[in-house]
Amino acid sequence: MKPEFTYIEQFINRIDVECPSCKAKAVVTSSPENRAETRFTCVRCGSTKHWIGKENVFQTGSSIFNSGGILLGSPIDCYFKYPLWYQTEIKGEVLFGYNLEHLTYLLNFISSKVRERQSNEHGWSNRSLESRLPKWMLSAKNREVIEKKLKELMAKEG
Ligand SMILES: [Zn+2]
Known part of the structure; x- marks a missing residue:
């Protein structure tokens, strides 16, 4: 599956999202070398979260909510599934x-x-x-x- 996503993958290491707690602009950071270090940070309300997911499972579209993998192609971040900013x-x-x-x-x-x-x-x-x-x-x-x-x-x- 992976080559399919080469283009989009270059943009998923720093994703701007809407904080689910305070609705401010917040960020999800990740690294292709170390997906285990993926985290969510909101500067406004101080909320942080560490991602625990399937690091090598890439998915698109509809299987969002039963997947612990990395989701591409929807208006939510690939890891936590928070709304994109x-x-x-x-x-x-x-x-x-x-x-x-x-x-x-x-x-x-x-x-x-x-x-x-x-x-x-x-x-x-x-x-x-x-x-x-x-x-x-x-x-x-x-x-x-x-x-x-x-x-x-x-x-x-x-
Ligand atoms: Zn916040």
């Missing part, structure tokens, strides 16, 4: 980023690649990243609204 809605879909770096990556990708796609339909389907992004994000007609929402998220104060 950077998330918003577009036409009933959830747009989210794990951190500013991830949002920046998405913005650059959407801005350049979606345009490119229109003139290069053939080469698109086999490339790696876009097969992991939902179709609505890759639709040229959604590009402007996605760019706008990403910029709004990036400006969200913590």
Whole structure:
């Protein structure tokens, strides 16, 4: 399963979340070399938590709540499953980023690649990243609204 997630994995070592206690911006830190050291820290209320999970189990989507593994692709952090700080809605879909770096990556990708796609339909389907992004994000007609929402998220104060 692991190669599937190479792209997203670079963003899951520092995840901005909403503190479940005080709703402030808090952070989950992890390390691919030592997932056992994954922890949650909220500076506002002083809450901290140490993650105890399945370090090498990667999952996506629906099996969230019966899994003690690392969950990718949902608007919650991969470890504790707290709500992400950077998330918003577009036409009933959830747009989210794990951190500013991830949002920046998405913005650059959407801005350049979606345009490119229109003139290069053939080469698109086999490339790696876009097969992991939902179709609505890759639709040229959604590009402007996605760019706008990403910029709004990036400006969200913590
Ligand atoms: Zn807190």
